[in-house]
Amino acid sequence: MLQLTPRSIRIVDSYEDGQNAKHVTFEPIDFIHEQPVRIGQFFMLSVPGAGLAPFTYTSLPDSKGRFVALIRKVGKLTKAIYALKQGAVLGYNGPYGQGWPIEMLANKEVLIVAGGCGIAPLAATIDHLIEIGRAGNTTLIYGAKDRPSQVLSRERRNWQNKILVHDTFMQTNDADKSGTPTQHIENVLAESDRHPQIVLTCGPEAMMRSVAITCHRLLISSDKIWLSLEKRMRCGIGLCGHCYLANELVCKQGPTYRYDKLLELENKTTVFHKHTGLYQYC
Numbered sequence: 001m002l003q004l005t006p007r008s009i010r011i012v013d014s015y016e017d018g019q020n021a022k023h024v025t026f027e028p029i030d031f032i033h034e035q036p037v038r039i040g041q042f043f044m045l046s047v048p049g050a051g052l053a054p055f056t057y058t059s060l061p062d063s064k065g066r067f068v069a070l071i072r073k074v075g076k077l078t079k080a081i082y083a084l085k086q087g088a089v090l091g092y093n094g095p096y097g098q099g100w101p102i103e104m105l106a107n108k109e110v111l112i113v114a115g116g117c118g119i120a121p122l123a124a125t126i127d128h129l130i131e132i133g134r135a136g137n138t139t140l141i142y143g144a145k146d147r148p149s150q151v152l153s154r155e156r157r158n159w160q161n162k163i164l165v166h167d168t169f170m171q172t173n174d175a176d177k178s179g180t181p182t183q184h185i186e187n188v189l190a191e192s193d194r195h196p197q198i199v200l201t202c203g204p205e206a207m208m209r210s211v212a213i214t215c216h217r218l219l220i221s222s223d224k225i226w227l228s229l230e231k232r233m234r235c236g237i238g239l240c241g242h243c244y245l246a247n248e249l250v251c252k253q254g255p256t257y258r259y260d261k262l263l264e265l266e267n268k269t270t271v272f273h274k275h276t277g278l279y280q281y282c
């Protein structure tokens with residue numbers, strides 16, 4: 001059943017985690033998720049008077065329904081959420097969208113490339129890979145402006161000795177870590193003798209595209225490269241049309257996309273039918 005009225009969730013814990021970012025634990029008030037949440041799906045948070053917006057599950061709901069999200073302060077709504085204290089109640093809808101291709105990762109060498117807060121939608125995937133015994137086959141390249149800007153400090157500490165992690169910084173004197181995550185892909189893979197069969201990336205759009213192009217050049221086929229798009233969304237459930245990409249709604253069919261599928265969508269041309277006054281993608 002489509003649940004339109006926001007349900008109530010409470011902040012049970014929160015702490016500063018990087019610059020202008022907060023690590024927030026939520027718990028449902030008097031409801032349970034009817035469907036299990038899938039890794040990479042998103043939810044909508046609303047605060048009366050401040051608006052509503054999509055956010056990603058950094059950890060999936062536990063047995064009490066508690067889950068974590070990383071909130072980056074950028075505008076009216078996120079400033080309002082940022083200011084809320086433990087015990088505050090917000091509106092919640094979800095889960096929405098399609099997740100990462102988790103089933104495909106089970107026996108693969110996985111490369112994860114994240115930029116800034118883009119690591120938040122990938123955190124549950126990394127935890128899952130560790131849980132199913134694939135830590136030794138998982139590489140994370142994580143880029144941030146500088147060390148204080150890095151987020152998910154607690155999660156990254158837990159991953160540090162389990163998976164291969166390579167941090168990169170735009171501002172650093174350490175030549176081994178300087179630059180964008182994309183600039184490090186080739187070296188990290190060569191030095192660790194890893195040959196990824198599947199790539200997941202999330203972060204600024206320009207970064208994801210350069211990651212996809214680089215990985216494709218390294219002979220990873222475009223149907224094995226996945227991106228998570230941060231389109232502006234309003235309803236999150238396919239009603240308002242704010243998130244169109246060609247003839248698809250990113251809130252329904254995304255936000256995770258295979259690179260070949262994304263290119264195909266972007267190459268679609270629009271034809272205007274004079275007699276109906278409608279646009280058609282073909």
Ligand SMILES: Cc1cc2nc3c(=O)[nH]c(=O)nc-3n(C[C@H](O)[C@H](O)[C@H](O)COP(=O)(O)OP(=O)(O)OC[C@H]3O[C@@H](n4cnc5c(N)ncnc54)[C@H](O)[C@@H]3O)c2cc1C
Nearest residue numbers: 053054055056070071072074075076077078230231232255
């Ligand atoms: C599927 C999905 C998952 C997301 N997950 C998270 C998450 O886990 N944590 C998190 O902090 N944020 C996440 N976001 C982004 C978050 O939804 C926006 O930051 C939020 O809408 C900002 O609302 P606001 O009212 O605070 O800022 P606004 O006043 O709406 O915007 C402030 C500034 O941010 C820019 N902006 C806002 N939203 C976007 C966007 N989607 N893409 C590019 N620029 C944008 C605006 O152009 C403006 O310059 C996600 C977005 C999507 C689509």
Ligand code: FES
Nearest residue numbers: 236238240241251
């Ligand atoms: S956000 Fe409304 S249709 Fe996608």
